[in-house]
Amino acid sequence: MKPSSFVRVFTLTLAVLMTTTLAHDALALSLTRGPYLQIGTPHGVIVRWRSDVASNSRVRVGTSPTNLTLTFDDAASTTEHIVQVSGLDPQTKYYYAIGSTTQTLSGGDSNTYFHTAPTTGTQQPTRIWVIGDAGTGNSNQAAVYNAYRNFTGTNPTHLWLQLGDNAYNDGTDAEFQSKMFNMYPDMLRQSVTWPTLGNHDGHSADSATQTGPYYQIFSLPRNAEAGGVASGTEAYYSFDYGNIHFIVLDSYDSSRSVGGPMLSWLESDLQASGADWNIAYWHHPPYSKGSHDSDSDTAMTQMRQNVLPILENYGVDLVLTGHSHSYERSKFIDGHYGSSSTFSDATHVVQSGSGRTDGTGAYTKTGVGVAHAGAVYAVAGSSGKTSGGTLNHPAMYISLNELGSMVLDVNGLTLDAKFLNNNGTVRDYFTMTKEGGTPPQLANVSGLVWQDTDADGIRETGESFLQGIEVRLYSDADTLVATQITNSSGAYQFSSVAAGNYYAQFFAGARTLSPQDQGGSDSVDSDANPADGKTAVFGASAGSSVANIDAGMYLAGGEPQTAQLQDGLNGYAGTADTYVASGKAGTHYGTSTAVLADGSDGSNGRLVGLMAWDVSSIPSTATVTNATVTLQVSNASAGTYNLYAADTAWTEGGATWNGVDPLNNQGTLIGTFQPSSTGRHTVQLNGAGISLVQGWVSGSAANNGFMIVDDGSSDGVDLRSSEYGTQAQRPKLTVNYQ
Template sequence: MKHFIILLVLGAIPAWAQQAKIVRGPYLQNFTSTSGVIRWRTDVPTDSRVYYGKELPRNAKSVHDARLTTEHEVKISGLQANQTYFYSIAKLEKVSNQFVKTLPKPGSQQAIRIWALGDFGTGSKNQLLVRDAVKDFVKEKPIDAWIWLGDNAYGSGKDVEYQKNVFEIYQEDFFPNTKLWPNPGNHDYKDNPDSKKLAYYQNFTMPMNGEAGGLKSGTEAYYSFNIGNVHFVSVNSEETSEDGTSIVDSTGQQAQWLKRDLAANKLPWTIVYFHEPPYSKGSHDTDTDEEMTKVRQQIVPILERYRVDLVLAGHSHSYERTVPIRGHLGQNESFDPNKHVFAKEIKPNHYVVDKSSAQGTIYIVAGSGGQLGKSQPSFPLKSSAFSTVALGGSLILDIAGKKLVGKWLGSDGKVHDAFSIQK
């Protein structure tokens, strides 16, 4: 009775029954050829409803979750591969930027486009320019997957920083229709000493049970997935696993999973990404940094053993691309092109590889998506094919059948580096 009177006095309806406002999202997670997760945040707790269909608002299907929450996470399934579905939240309507194209069938040779972005959530002018350059560049051929290389939200990966420097920056053009596969950096780990409580884990949904292809990891900290004929592995260079080891222990929990995952992969292309690079002379020096030296010594041999094609990282606020290298576990000075460069055929910026000969791995640091930093006096790496800290930018990868083309798109909208690998 007392509550009833208070409600009458305030003329109030319970908060959850009011028209809730979406304050974050929608954004897309874990999308495969048949299912995916749509997430968003509301200002007050409500139930969750998503309408979806190829011809929205006609012939709509819907998923409803009656639980009241501000953090909405709805899985839609039973989708067909390679199809564009529109979706709406709470109300059946067509919203022009809310759509998702499902992935091609696993193993498909069709062309896919990847956008890899590192060290971006700063709120800087560079971040906006890099974003706008990509928005313009992908008009004709949209992005199939958006890969983050860590240090997503500065300075400490806090939820408010994710809101201001990440969600608000990319919401209009990318989040509602770009399938995201995140990776954390050291700044994202500053949010909380207890890694389980990081905003990074609260905000994102990763495939921990092998549901997007790849081997079950059992943790959101690291995971793998497949798109068409490419196998992707998101390795975590920041977290200590339950057995007390980290990625720099080649016999630890994560490294063991990485070996099993790579061994099980049957797809022709493999791209591995994590935050802290094994080779950099940008704002971080992999000759003097103990952690990154260990990544090189402990993890690079695993990547080489399984013929990983590309390794993407951030951390240094630069763009640095090596030639295809193998067996270069020492410091930069020890690099010898006669000993460490491997491909069946090498032309400037074009590499032919096949199983009959040893294959090098191309290592890319793409950590200037928002940050833009200094470099070491010995910049660039001796193994560098192209490197710059003069400009921010991000990486676009186009993979079709047996050809991969990589382009580093600067914040000025121009392609400054282009390379290709032919299998």
């Protein structure tokens, strides 16, 4: 062969190989786990996920879902994606999306976000969710989770502590998938979780070598990446969040001996802590008469005898454990390291009473880090099941054989703790406060951002509000305090900031800030300087609420708008959805809480889903610029599903296979998705889909919605319908227009 011929053949072969590889990556990549968050700090977080085939990794981050301007890449090809996000502002809400450099797998929506931690040492309101022995994968676990989600509402969960036995029975990868990742998809993508190893997790893990599913799944700070002293291992570690120091121990698979590596590190770490609060947690409780007895269990006894003297000598405040499948909360105690028969109220109770502010009063400590000043020990091992026991340990103030979780709220030098059962009832609560320090003198700062249609700097009746605008609060010394994003009402609020002097800065993006301080009323004028977005310095005194720190903005050529159409959201009730079955061709399913699609569903035959939205709230003269459909997958499928325009009219209560005749009334293909994991999936409509929505809005096309049709797969998919009880999981059509 001539050299020139060889070159041509080689070049052609290489091009084919490259094209084949790129095509494989583009077509095959899908999400099978996550995203989930690890090692959160004031300036960053680790974002993790799993894909079905190997690819490089990309995380895009920004302060609004539609403005993900920061990009973090890892060029290594892998299915286990671990991306360090860094260089962020403290105490700020960031939205994000994940995928490869060529494909977005998840995120870029209002449900995918995290909050960076506050600057270490600062006193900021902090909410913490605590679960123990949760990983049963059954309705008990789901009920505890749902009770907490309903309880916390829109309040963010800043920290999430898992007290071990996170995945029964053996902590395998498959068990973690079904009993953690599939159970908590929203919590995992929004809040950093900090686990400790339980004995069931440890069946398939080894702390000495840090191997096994537990250590492969979690990224934990062995090198003090989040504060504290480096432990050199992921088996036990510490981290800081604001004015709280957390110590996480391994009570199952690491040496519990005095002078051993873990306890030697523990003392060094506590010596270095200057935090207002020291909270420790691990799996085996030092005090319990639940499903496990701390008088006879070796690990429980050794943790009590060897660990508690160190913790109490450095002024530990709260100890959290699981293992016993119950809730037990101790009195305010110190110095008891023996069996239950040796416990004495007279000797070991530092302050008697309930610890309740509406009862005998809060537990009060004389200062920060004072040795042997009293602590509370709580067993919260009933987040997945209850197992009884005598529940009569004399150190306990209350013991309950009930499912539930703990909720901690730390605000300055006050800690409030609650036990929330699976029905959403607070069954126990107590408060701990500290003297010897100066409690924070707090204030609130709030305002509005509006669409200033006439650009005159004055908010007038009929002018709408702007969502997703970034607002930063700075001290008068130019120190960033916090960042907020305006809500759907154009409002933002900086809650519980220290009294002092501040200014706000508004970021208009493509918009222009309105003229500053126009008219004679501060309640309706724009306070931001158009040159830099900054307001004048204002004072926030203790206990005050500084309102009307506002900004008007406008955009030449028409203001972009977004309509989110989902039943129950902002009073909307215009969704129609159902499915039809070829095997039951005359049956309708309009009241079902699920929409199904399947290539072959036994006696039901082929299943085709139907969805439509009333778009009359969008002006008929609007120009549609984008449209997406968000679907909640409750039963995943390995198949691919296509969205086709429906070319025939149907109603939710009357649609049948015979009436719709879906295989002969499929219109234009408007989108495709692969529901390979449970949770939320956002389908980007293609150009034909956007044009179809434009026709619905303008009235030039009949609004028959679309069909969801399998691509030959007999592995069906189940989607939540508009009748489903949880509003956030109902189908949503998002339309961007001008």
